[in-house]
Amino acid sequence: MSSIASVLSTYLDRRGGFTVAADDRVTAREFPLMPLGEAVDMGHAPDGTPLFDPRVFDTAEFQRNPYPYYRILRDHYPVFHDKLHNCYYVTRYDDITACYFDDEGFNTIPKGSSSGVLGNTQLELSGVEHRRRRNLYGQHLVGQALQNRVPAIRRLARDMIAAWDATDAPYVIDNGDGTRTVELGRAFANEFPIRVVCQVLGFPDEARDDFYYWYNSMMSGLGGSERHQQGLEARQHLEDYVAGLVAERRVTPTYLYDEDGKVIGKDIISKLCESKLDGDFLSTEEITSNIALIVGGGGETTRGAILNMWYLLLQHPDQFERVCRDAALWDAAFHETLRHSTSIGGQPRHNTFDVELHGVTIPAGSLVHMVDVSANHDERIFASPESFDIFRNDLYSGKLLRSGYRKDGRCSHMAFGVGPHLCPGAWISHQESVLGSQLLLEHMHNPRINTERMPKDIDGVRLAPIGLGAIRELWIDYEMQTRG
Ligand code: HEM
Numbered sequence: 001m002s003s004i005a006s007v008l009s010t011y012l013d014r015r016g017g018f019t020v021a022a023d024d025r026v027t028a029r030e031f032p033l034m035p036l037g038e039a040v041d042m043g044h045a046p047d048g049t050p051l052f053d054p055r056v057f058d059t060a061e062f063q064r065n066p067y068p069y070y071r072i073l074r075d076h077y078p079v080f081h082d083k084l085h086n087c088y089y090v091t092r093y094d095d096i097t098a099c100y101f102d103d104e105g106f107n108t109i110p111k112g113s114s115s116g117v118l119g120n121t122q123l124e125l126s127g128v129e130h131r132r133r134r135n136l137y138g139q140h141l142v143g144q145a146l147q148n149r150v151p152a153i154r155r156l157a158r159d160m161i162a163a164w165d166a167t168d169a170p171y172v173i174d175n176g177d178g179t180r181t182v183e184l185g186r187a188f189a190n191e192f193p194i195r196v197v198c199q200v201l202g203f204p205d206e207a208r209d210d211f212y213y214w215y216n217s218m219m220s221g222l223g224g225s226e227r228h229q230q231g232l233e234a235r236q237h238l239e240d241y242v243a244g245l246v247a248e249r250r251v252t253p254t255y256l257y258d259e260d261g262k263v264i265g266k267d268i269i270s271k272l273c274e275s276k277l278d279g280d281f282l283s284t285e286e287i288t289s290n291i292a293l294i295v296g297g298g299g300e301t302t303r304g305a306i307l308n309m310w311y312l313l314l315q316h317p318d319q320f321e322r323v324c325r326d327a328a329l330w331d332a333a334f335h336e337t338l339r340h341s342t343s344i345g346g347q348p349r350h351n352t353f354d355v356e357l358h359g360v361t362i363p364a365g366s367l368v369h370m371v372d373v374s375a376n377h378d379e380r381i382f383a384s385p386e387s388f389d390i391f392r393n394d395l396y397s398g399k400l401l402r403s404g405y406r407k408d409g410r411c412s413h414m415a416f417g418v419g420p421h422l423c424p425g426a427w428i429s430h431q432e433s434v435l436g437s438q439l440l441l442e443h444m445h446n447p448r449i450n451t452e453r454m455p456k457d458i459d460g461v462r463l464a465p466i467g468l469g470a471i472r473e474l475w476i477d478y479e480m481q482t483r484g
Helices: 006-013 022-028 054-058 060-064 067-076 093-101 114-118 127-134 143-166 184-189 192-201 205-224 228-251 268-274 284-298 300-314 317-325 327-340 372-376 426-443
Strands: 079-082 087-090 172-174 179-183 255-257 263-266 347-351 355-357 360-362 367-370 445-449 475-479
Touching (some): 054 060, 054 079, 143 263, 179 184, 184 300, 192 205, 192 284, 268 284, 300 327, 300 445, 327 372
Antiparallel strands (some): 347 367
């Protein structure tokens, strides 16, 4: 199950459309790769109920084709006790929403292997402790503070796209006939969200390359992989560097400026330097952990949103054409992408008391996975959940609220979670994805997927599905003349 922390660690190991693990040989016979939308028959109980074998979670089949399996869970085992992995899965939208709001009954306290790399972060706190830390900087990522940053975000995107003209990198190919082929991940989406975060935090431009290295090392060191040591070392380097910045900014804060050079506010590091908890200034360790969490939360997630959105839109040319004609539709495209294919599978929680749900008793202290991607495909909430439709009228696409949204038959998607831990970066990632995409579209005339270079599904012909997570690469052909 991929949570906000663990999804970040696995992305570096994935190649192409889906992963085939080395030890899949053992299970491959029982879980062949199926046509999309069809589950492997795992047998039936005498009353006809489909059986569910949790070994499927570890297969390549599940990675690329998860939704028919989640449908079985939602319909027949809304609380599934997975004895193999020693945890429980909650898969229906309404149940997950209720659990997220029950901050007392379902807490986030137990430390995962991410703690070593990210440090003590609010992700793993509940109740009052969580609220006090969240308020430290959440306000700087929303509202007017965010609006003030829009010109700077736009400038970062423009600079990255302009650099395509001057590069001979293998992921920006001039075909010599007025067309270009670009791999959108390396040319834009991998780094753009990190640059935005780096700037909003207030890292000096000259630290950007180091920052990108720390980010990659920390992300690949989450989840207890063999790269954990590298992640720890990168965090130490980051902390050493931040210690210097903090010492300077405790004395002399630094500011963010608008395009006219007017001050729009202090950067987040300067804000954290002057913040107090219980009357004490935050320690350098606390500031570093906050930075590590913002970096960790804001990179891979937004990268995935941008790439998945373009992949889905370009496979639905009629919808893409409408977006090209009406830039306001990017908002709907962003939210429908996150409903259809977000890169965060769900979030782990531990229950404080014994809980009974759908006739299943979950003993206190159990690991309970809230499967956000299953909630997003719950047909009790979203009609034809497997179709990508930016015009669907059952998805709420307005301003996201911590209190969730359910009005006139429309619910928000669950990609940003809901309740006390609702992603504080939701609005900035939205802005990045939409503004970045609008600028990409200004530059790329008649963009289409270069199918030759993309991974294929099991028939060897169709494009690989996104499955769980985000696509790794997106090769696009486009014409170089300016749009008419
Ligand atoms: C499409 C992009 C994004 C997605 C899908 C996403 C998803 C999520 C989710 C599901 C959570 C809830 C975790 C929980 O319930 O335990 C979360 C929390 C968080 N996200 Fe995001 N996120 C995105 C972008 C960002 C960005 C851009 C930032 C920072 C600039 C960010 C920073 C955070 C932080 C700090 C938390 C912890 C909040 C807390 O525990 O109170 N995220 N994110």
